[in-house]
Amino acid sequence: MNQNNLRTVTVMRYITPLREGGSLPALAEADDDFKYVLKFRGAGHGVKALIAELLGGEIARFLGLPVPELVFANLDEAFGRMEGDEEIQDLLKFSQGLNLGLHYLSGAITYDAAVNDCDELLASKIVWLDAFITNVDRTFRNTNLLIWHKELWLIDHGASFYFHHSWDNWKANAVSPFALIKDHVLLPKATKMEEVHAEFTQKLNDTVLKELVHLIPEDWLQWENGEITSEEIKDVYFHFLSLRLANSDNFLKQTQDARKTLI
Incomplete structure (x- = not known):
């Protein structure tokens, strides 16, 4: 098995919270100019949710299932200081260090059975x-399934394990x-x-x-x-x-x- 380590990016811009997620994930831009859905270590179940997301997503990828690229996303100490929302500011403060990002599938729609x-x-x-x-x-x-370019994609494995x-x-x-x-x-x-x-x-x-x-x-x-x-x-x-x-x-x-x- 040739399992490469995930890429690591640095978060440059917090764009918007994704309020439909119970753990306040967010859309953000990284230093590679791509946008990611960020899952934060300072949220809800903390690093355990990130471990579940990582293992679930990478097992799915190994088995050939369509999963957005996962990256380690670094949040530096100064990030989020200008954020006006206190809840989000606290989330970012407690999420300094390594978090997890899923490549943002722009224009994707939620799968509806x-x-x-x-x-x-x-x-x-x-x-x-x-x-x-x-x-x-x-x-x-x-469903935690998205339709993107007419294909089904799996997202959000944080409730696994x-x-x-x-x-x-x-x-x-x-x-x-x-x-x-x-x-x-x-x-x-x-x-x-x-x-x-x-x-x-x-x-x-x-x-x-x-x-x-x-x-x-x-x-x-x-x-x-x-x-x-x-x-x-x-x-x-x-x-x-x-x-x-x-x-x-x-x-x-x-x-x-x-x-x-x-x-």
């Missing part, structure tokens, strides 16, 4: 991915069938789960998973409680993914059973 179609193979791939990374946030209410909010039960979560897949927006179209399961379980392995986990910046692993080292944190993410892959038949069956109740 009632209006937009999705190929059954692609739908099955997305459902499998979300069951694997335990992504609770790809529902009819909030929810085990890390109650760190002690990661092993149980790793082998869980993931019942919440029943709410997935693309589940009705996911008719090719067996085919996708065979492909993805062949592509993924411990070597790939270890390389993906090692993309997590050291800066995001200095957790406040200090009871677990950065290497131990990475080790848990790796073993979670490895164990989940080894027990992937569990969530495959859950997905197939959930589909049957829809038909």
